[in-house]
Amino acid sequence: MINVQHISKSYKEIQAVSDISFEVKKGEIFGLIGPDGAGKTTLMRILMTLLIQDEGQATMGGFDVIKDYKKIRKMVGYMPGRFSLYQDLTVEENLNFFATVFQTTVEENYELIKDIYIQIEPFKKRLAGKLSGGMKQKLALSCALIHKPEILVLDEPTTGVDAVSRKEFWDMLKKLQAKGITILVSTPYMDEANLCNRVALMQKGKVLNIDTPQKLVENYTRKLYAIRANDMHQLIQDIRAYEKTDYAYAFGQYLHVTGNEDDVEATEFESYLIQKNHTKLEVFDIHPTIEDVFMDRMGEQ
Amino acid sequence: MKQFIGFLRKEFLHIFRDPRTMIIIFGLPIVQLLLFGKVINSDLQDSRIAILDQSHDNTTQQITAKLLSSGYFLMGKELLASDDVEDVFRSGQVKMVVTFGPDFEKTLEREGKADVQLLADASDPNTARILTNYASGIINDYVRKEKMQNVQLPNQINTEVRMLYNESLKSVYMFVPGIMAMILMLISAMMTSISISKEKELGTMEVLLASPLKPIQIVLGKVTPYLLLSFINALTIMLIGYFVFGVPIKGSFVFLMTESFLFILMALSLGILISTIAPNQMVAMFISLLALMLPTILLSGFMFPIENMPLPLRIFSNIMPPRWFIVILKNIMLKGTGITYVWKETLILMSMTFLFIALSIKNFKIRLE
Structure with a gap:
């Protein structure tokens, strides 16, 4: 459904995306995972025909993003990273406006947006600018869906949205997927990667890895330890100074640490840290998450 | 559509x-x-002026009356000495001072000419120019009509001005x-x-x-x-x-x-x-x-x-x-x-x-x- 071949794009000096290739199958939820500045937005704008790539080709639903931009604009629903609806129009007016822009009516495609719209319908007379973050996202999604798009492109839809709304939002995406819509979604939240069928880990304009979230984790074979102590600040400095540490970073209440060799044991870290006078020390094996995979791949770059 | x-x-x-x-x-x-x-509004009406009349004769009084009845000027102050001129301008009471020299009427009749001095506050140049123009117009008009009736001047040219398309400016x-x-x-x-x-x-x-x-x-x-x-x-x-x-x-x-x-x-x-x-x-x-x-x-x-x-x-x-x-x-x-x-x-x-x-x-x- 979406085909990206060796896409590169730079703004003046800065290389925003370089040589990116991937393919999204019909009915798939494909995630672009990476921190700010990874090039997710640029890539999406190229696919949305809003920017022209310097090199490479891309097609959406079989249409070329440069030549057939008009056709793509008709069949794709887009939700930009910033809330991009009219804040001085009401919920209802926004929805009606986008319906007419796409030459359809709210009634005609109500079935598709019903599940989402029903949650904001009680506020339909409220100005969009006065909605909460979660409701704004729902409205934006409704507007992006109003013309029954075959592909949905969502740029960081859950940024700045509370945890409950985020979960609801992903439930909605799953439902849309069940209706056969192909979804390309970007997010800086690693935990959301597990909700995608496949993900591309992105960093500084490059794709580090493309796979299903499960495979990504399975393929991570290195030993990973979670370490905790009373003085976390001192802990991270000491552990990074240790010659057997490959890398260490804070993850929730623990440090995730990998040794520079796979045979570095938990006990080695433990005795080193005891020697450094750390108290309430906890060191144990853990299973990697997507974030660990990401940090590992980033370290290799 | x-x-x-x-x-x-x-x-x-x-x-x-x-x-x-x-x-x-x-x-x-x-x-x-x-x-x-x-x-x-840049039209002038009711601008305050001061008069320094050193002769106090018939002619100067008539001219003063003409000026004040024109609608453009109001009597701001009557001055007694030329030293006061500076003061009235400084205090901003008036925009223009009209000074008649001593023995105005007599000089006019004897020599056929007399001096009127118009001093204007040119810190606002446009207003000053307009005021002096108006005043000299009124004074000349008076002198011509009232004083020169009996005098026959050879080849005199009278200009008549009309402002077309905006008569009253x-x-x-x-x-x-x-x-x-x-x-x-x-x-x-x-x-x-x-x-x-x-x-x-x-x-x-x-x-x-x-x-x-x-x-x-x-x-x-x-x-x-x-x-x-x-x-x-x-x-x-x-x-x-x-x-x-x-x-x-x-x-x-x-x-x-x-x-x-x-x-x-x-x-x-x-x-x-x-x-x-x-x-x-x-x-x-x-x-x-x-x-x-x-x-x-x-x-x-x-x-x-x-x-x-x-x-x-x-x-x-x-x-x-x-x-x-x-x-x-x-x-x-x-x-x-x-x-x-x-x-x-x-x-x-x-x-x-x-x-x-x-x-x-x-x-x-x-x-x-």
């Missing part, structure tokens, strides 16, 4: 929901017109066309450029571009509401000018409105052009205000006569659209002339419109870059 109507509805909602826009569109024209028409005749040009420029160019760049700034342009809307639909949808509102404004200004200030409309009203329509179109296309350059509302407003408003006021011949400007500015004023529009307006309203007299100006406005539209189309991006 449904797309377009939907877009128009949205635009009108934006306009009616934004109090600032509403004030600029509907409040500003009226306030400006009343301000310029009533308050910033009312400045409001100048202001109404000027304000009309300014307001239409402001609303059409500034408001359109702001409303388009607002979409860019708030990111809604990104969604519009990613939709099947054609650029021409976006632009027309943005422009049409302001075209209508500006036209209503042109009418309002014209009506206030006519009914409140008595500015005549001697020529064809339809022709006047057609020319206004042309000017609005020109300003709108200029607004679109600005918005294609400006990345956000601030820049759009800045360009509109600085590059359009100030030159409109200063260089269009609205405030200052173009003939008096230094050569570079005179040449520069040629590219100011309001300059030509003001000429057209004055011709139609005050002289009652038709297209045969303003075809050149009309043609210039038309070419400017086409130029701006062509540049805007060239600059309008179907993508984000």
Whole structure:
């Protein structure tokens, strides 16, 4: 459904995306995972025909993003990273406006947006600018869906949205997927990667890895330890100074640490840290998450 | 078409929901017109003057009476010594001092001439010039009529002055066309450029571009509401000018409105052009205000006569659209002339419109870059 071949794009000096290739199958939820500045937005704008790539080709639903931009604009629903609806129009007016822009009516495609719209319908007379973050996202999604798009492109839809709304939002995406819509979604939240069928880990304009979230984790074979102590600040400095540490970073209440060799044991870290006078020390094996995979791949770059 | 109507509805909602826009569109024209028409009035009436009469004879008293009954002057103070002149000017009590020398009547009768000194406060040069002109006119008139009746001067030439098209020299005749040009420029160019760049700034342009809307639909949808509102404004200004200030409309009203329509179109296309350059509302407003408003006021011949400007500015004023529009307006309203007299100006406005539209189309991006 979406085909990206060796896409590169730079703004003046800065290389925003370089040589990116991937393919999204019909009915798939494909995630672009990476921190700010990874090039997710640029890539999406190229696919949305809003920017022209310097090199490479891309097609959406079989249409070329440069030549057939008009056709793509008709069949794709887009939700930009910033809330991009009219804040001085009401919920209802926004929805009606986008319906007419796409030459359809709210009634005609109500079935598709019903599940989402029903949650904001009680506020339909409220100005969009006065909605909460979660409701704004729902409205934006409704507007992006109003013309029954075959592909949905969502740029960081859950940024700045509370945890409950985020979960609801992903439930909605799953439902849309069940209706056969192909979804390309970007997010800086690693935990959301597990909700995608496949993900591309992105960093500084490059794709580090493309796979299903499960495979990504399975393929991570290195030993990973979670370490905790009373003085976390001192802990991270000491552990990074240790010659057997490959890398260490804070993850929730623990440090995730990998040794520079796979045979570095938990006990080695433990005795080193005891020697450094750390108290309430906890060191144990853990299973990697997507974030660990990401940090590992980033370290290799 | 449904797309377009939907877009128009949205635009009108934006306009009616934004109090600032509403004030600029509907409040500003009226306030400006009343301000310029009533308050910033450059016509002179009731200026205070002081008289220093060193002869106190019949003639000087008659001249004083003439001056004071003209309607232009009021007696501010009667001075006794020439030392006081400085003081009255310093304290700002009067704008002009009229000094009659000693033995005025006698000298006049004996020698056929006498001296009157007019001292004016030229810290406001325009007023000073006008006051002294008025006063010398009145004095000369008096002397000629009252004193020279019996004297036969050989080959005397009397000049008779009549101010055509604005007999009483009312400045409001100048202001109404000027304000009309300014307001239409402001609303059409500034408001359109702001409303388009607002979409860019708030990111809604990104969604519009990613939709099947054609650029021409976006632009027309943005422009049409302001075209209508500006036209209503042109009418309002014209009506206030006519009914409140008595500015005549001697020529064809339809022709006047057609020319206004042309000017609005020109300003709108200029607004679109600005918005294609400006990345956000601030820049759009800045360009509109600085590059359009100030030159409109200063260089269009609205405030200052173009003939008096230094050569570079005179040449520069040629590219100011309001300059030509003001000429057209004055011709139609005050002289009652038709297209045969303003075809050149009309043609210039038309070419400017086409130029701006062509540049805007060239600059309008179907993508984000």
